[in-house]
Amino acid sequence: MxxxxxxxxxxxxxxxxxxxxxxxxxxxxxxxxxxxxxxxxxxxxxxxxxxxxxxxxxxxxxxxxxxxxxxxxxxxxxxxxxxxxxxxxxxxxxLERMSGIEALDRDGMTMTVLAGTPLEVIQKAAAAEGLFFPLDLGARGSCTIGGNMSTNAGGNRVIRYGMTRDLVLGVEVVLPDGTVLPMLNKMIKNNAGYDLKQLFLGSEGTLGVITRAVLRLSPQPGCTNAALCIVRDYDAVLAVLATARRRLGPLLSAFEVMWADYWYQATTCVPGMRAPVTMGDGSHAILIEMQGLDESIDGARFESFLEFLMEEGLVQDGAVAQSLADTADFWATRDAAAEFANPAVIGPHISFDVGLPVSRMDEFAHRAKAALLAEAGCQSVYYGHVGDGNLHVVAWCPGASPQPLADASRIVYGIVSDVEGTVSAEHGIGSLKKPYLPLSRGAAEIDLMRRLKAALDPNGVLNPTKIFD
Missing domain, CATH: 3.30.43.10 (Uridine Diphospho-n-acetylenolpyruvylglucosamine Reductase, domain 2)
Structure with missing residues (x-):
């Protein structure tokens, strides 16, 4: 210093x-x-x-x-x-002043943007040209593409389009010593040496400051179909997922699952929220979205898929979106977690973002719920992107100030390690998860991370104390 x-x-x-x-x-x-x-x-x-x-x-x-x-x-x-x-x-x-769309290439299907550009601005700019930027998060109106790249954000459509790093072709980066790397590649195929951009995507601002990016766009979907289904148990969740993958194939764009405890908080406690379907004695609500090319063809495919689910007895109840407004209402139940900080809903709480083997997600949820209550006095609810193995946990100890972060983290990450998951699926490590990084990365991997950090930032000035000391 x-x-x-x-x-x-x-x-x-x-x-x-x-x-x-x-x-x-x-x-x-x-x-x-x-x-x-x-x-x-x-x-x-x-x-x-x-x-x-x-x-x-x-x-x-x-x-x-x-x-x-x-x-x-x-x-x-x-x-x-x-x-x-x-x-x-x-x-x-x-980087909030470095915001804006610099170029949009319809033929090459790329967009060049400044790092401080909000995600929602990018989505709307693509849509205005008949194109589609598929990264989507509940915080779309507030988060910026630079932060999305820094943490390799995932979001709602990873099952079809991949993580943020899969949507970035090139970046401009400023290194810790001020050196500018103008790596604004616009080509999908470019194997000229190391793909250096991957060093910075997901590195949480510890290796360089991303200032610009070339994003990969997709065609605007010709139709979007969505349904909310209630199922009796997690085996039915897995059966519906397998059926969706088989019958919808690459058109399946989202497979979101809300455990009954989350569904109650979202649809009963969040002001203004309406439940599009009744949970009854079901265990999970599944939000299924398909993005197709032609409503007459792919809409019929989606209807056939839903009919099959009913005929096979895989779902107990459900609702099918009849309009864009219906689809937005469905997604509102999934995005309701953003309202949980409201004291009228939950108030102060602890959020966890973990990756788990899909087959063991319900086991994790049951074990974590019991352990959090017994060992830390925490209530908890569960929801997430089950199609890509990402579960979110919201835990809180009513009336506690501060919330028991250390105890809750020890419990949650211990169970994550036991079921062979990862302590971070899409939000990074930051400072809160540093003690638990060894549960998901081996000693040799962490040592290599440290060596990369030392090589690019020998003075240790760029986002120090994050990921590891």
């Missing part, structure tokens, strides 16, 4: 170059730059910097690298693991 006098000189120089809109210092730093959605307490950075160009990001990193000032890149601040929370005495580097 540099001394206080040198730090003041550095900030004065950066403030002069960035202007008043680009630099907040001390008590003038807005609260939003002090933490993310992890519920960690606000940090006390010495500055929040808001560059408007790659050149300004480069200048910031060059100064901070030379004087060993810690820098924490920030996107939409919707992460749950503390990855975008700055260090006390460090600098928050927000």
């Amino acid at each position: 540099t001394d206080q006098g040198a730090t003041i000189d550095i900030l004065a120089a950066l403030q002069n170059s960035l202007g008043p809109a680009g630099c907040f210092r001390g008590d003038d730093i807005p609260e939003r730059f002090r933490t993310d959605w992890s519920f960690l307490p606000p940090a006390k950075p010495i500055a929040a910097l808001r560059p408007a160009s790659t050149a300004e990001v480069s200048a910031i990193m060059r100064h901070c690298h030379a004087h060993r000032v810690p820098v924490t890149p920030q996107g939409g601040l919707t992460g749950l693991c503390g990855g975008a929370r700055p260090l006390d005495g460090g600098v928050a580097l927000s």
Whole structure:
């Protein structure tokens, strides 16, 4: 770390170059730059910097690298693991001013964007040209593509389109010493040496600051069909998933499952929420979405699929979307977790994002629910992207302040390890999951990660203390 006098000189120089809109210092730093959605307490950075160009990001990193000032890149601040929370005495580097669509190539089906562009803006820009950017998260209106790339976000349609890294062709990156890597490849096939962009996708801003990206687009779906199905047990969930894969094939775009405890919270406790179908004595609600090419052909295929489910007795009850509004209502039940922080619903809680073998997800949910209640006094609910093995857990101890994060984490991640899962499916490691990384990565893997970090960031200034010490 540099001394206080040198730090003041550095900030004065950066403030002069960035202007008043680009630099907040001390008590003038807005609260939003002090933490993310992890519920960690606000940090006390010495500055929040808001560059408007790659050149300004480069200048910031060059100064901070030379004087060993810690820098924490920030996107939409919707992460749950503390990855975008700055260090006390460090600098928050927000890319929110670097927002916009720079180019859209309809023939090549690519879009070039600035890293601070909100995901929803990208989705709408693609749709306006008859194209489709399939990455979709509940926080679509707040999260930015830079943060999505930094954490390799997954979201609702991984089963068909893959993770964020599968949707990125090229990136522009600023290294910790200020070096700019203009790797804005627009080709699907490019095997000219190492695919360096993969170093930065999912690295949580510890190896470089992503400033631009070339995104891979898809044709706009010709039709979207959705259904909510209630099933009697998890064996039926697996049977419906197998049937959907076989009968819908690559048209299956989402397979979301909500356990009964989650369904109750979402449809009974969230203000304004309406249950499109009744759970009754069912165990799970399944949201199935298919994106087809032609309603007359693929709509009939979807109807045939649903009829088969009923004939085989795989579902107890269900509802079929008759309009886009119906589809939005179905998804609202799945996205209702964003409202759980409301004190009228759940209030302060602990969120977990884990990856599990699909066959063992219900076993995990039952074991975790019992252990959280018995050992930490926590209630819990379960939902997630079962089609790609990603489960979300919301746990809370009513009236507790703070929530028992350490105990709940020990319980949840211990069971995750026991069923051969991963402690992070799509939100990264950040600072909250650091102690549990060895449960999902071997010692040799973590050692290689450290060596990559040391090679690219020898002064340890870029998002230090995240992923590992």
